[in-house]
Amino acid sequence: MFLPPVNLDDLPEGTKIESIISLTVSRSLPSLRDVLKSLIESSKLVAVVVDLFGTDAFDVAKEFNAAPYVFFASTAMTLSLFLSLPKLDEMVPVEYRDHPGPVKVPVCIPLSGKYLLELDPVQDPKNDAYKWVLHHAKRYRLAEGIMVNSFMELEQGAIKALKEQEPGKPPVYPVGPLVNMGSSGKEEGWECLKWLDEQPHGSVLYVSFGSGGTLSFVQINELALVLEMSEQRFLWVARSPNDHAANATYFSVESQKDPFDFLPEVM
Numbered sequence: 001m002f003l004p005p006v007n008l009d010d011l012p013e014g015t016k017i018e019s020i021i022s023l024t025v026s027r028s029l030p031s032l033r034d035v036l037k038s039l040i041e042s043s044k045l046v047a048v049v050v051d052l053f054g055t056d057a058f059d060v061a062k063e064f065n066a067a068p069y070v071f072f073a074s075t076a077m078t079l080s081l082f083l084s085l086p087k088l089d090e091m092v093p094v095e096y097r098d099h100p101g102p103v104k105v106p107v108c109i110p111l112s113g114k115y116l117l118e119l120d121p122v123q124d125p126k127n128d129a130y131k132w133v134l135h136h137a138k139r140y141r142l143a144e145g146i147m148v149n150s151f152m153e154l155e156q157g158a159i160k161a162l163k164e165q166e167p168g169k170p171p172v173y174p175v176g177p178l179v180n181m182g183s184s185g186k187e188e189g190w191e192c193l194k195w196l197d198e199q200p201h202g203s204v205l206y207v208s209f210g211s212g213g214t215l216s217f218v219q220i221n222e223l224a225l226v227l228e229m230s231e232q233r234f235l236w237v238a239r240s241p242n243d244h245a246a247n248a249t250y251f252s253v254e255s256q257k258d259p260f261d262f263l264p265e266v267m
Contacts, residue, residue, distance in 0.1 A: 001039075003031040016129035021053040022136070033060050040064060047144070052082070053132070055139035067144040074210060076150040076158035076174065083162075083169065085137040089125070141168050149176040192235060199233055208237040217241045221264050238263065 006027040008020065039045060048061035049069045058068040072079045125131075140146065151174050152159050162172040196204060207227070209215065215223065220241040227234050238259040 001035055003028050003035065016127065018053060018129040018132050021051070022056070022132040025051075025054045026056045029056060029060055032057060033063070036060065036064050036066075049147070053136055055136045055142070058139060058142055068142065070140060070143045070146045070170075072146055072148045073178075074149070076148050076155040076162055076172075079146065079148050079172070080158055080162060082133070082137045083140060085134055089134055141170060143170045145171045145173060147173045147175045149178050150174050151176045196235065203233050205230075205232050205234040207234055209239070214239055214242045216243045217262070220262065224264050 006024055008023065008027075011020065011023070036045060036048075045064050045066045047067040047069055048057060048064075049071050050057045052070060052072050052074070055068075055070065061068045072082075148159075148162070150159065154176075159172070159174050205227075207223070220238075223236075227236065241262055
């Protein structure tokens with residue numbers, strides 16, 4: 001089932017993706033309610049699973065006595081940050097960049113405020129994007145459970161910490177890795193799998209910044225040169241650089257450009 005599109009013409013230019021997604025969900029609730037009304041006529045509604053920015057749909061789920069769940073498509077480490085964000089927001093009375101000491105995030109080394117700023121959209125607490133993220137982070141504890149797209153072998157420390165019982169924290173279920181295998185039937189990309197099978201066990205560094213993560217031109221060059229200088233085998237999911245937005249490829253096809261069009265030449 002697909003919900004009808006909502007009008008977002010009132011949003012100013014440059015509105016961050018977190019705000020766009022959150023407002024899209026909140027403005028789609030009437031349509032979601034109608035769909036669920038129709039669905040329960042032929043099926044038993046047991047649970048409603050929402051995206052990490054879709055917690056406003058919990059209220060609709062409650063109307064139908066359906067258990068609310070979150071599917072967190074990012075890493076377990078990022079989920080740990082999201083669950084900690086309400087407490088961090090209370091403990092750090094100034095902008096993170098001005099915090100004199102390290103900011104402690106569970107299962108992570110203490111971070112300087114300036115490094116925490118690199119975690120978009122935590123960069124600006126005054127921005128609506130941060131307010132939306134904080135809004136959803138607080139509502140995570142209303143869920144019956146959280147499914148995270150990760151697995152123990154990849155993030156053992158983070159997942160063990162997330163699975164520890166804590167008052168008010170819903171159970172966390174690692175259900176990854178879930179990947180979109182595509183339906184085009186093309187065999188593009190199989191070369192890298194064949195190459196991986198030929199490498200020594202545990203010898204390849206995997207570099208990826210998610211479905212929308214975007215680096216600047218400078219960062220792309222720095223990362224490419226560092227990987228080359230390390231002389232380490234690596235597999236890099238490279239996306240087109242953008243100097244203006246950290247999630248520029250989220251809703252675009254920029255990631256489909258040939259990486260050799262923007263990667264530096266081999267030294």
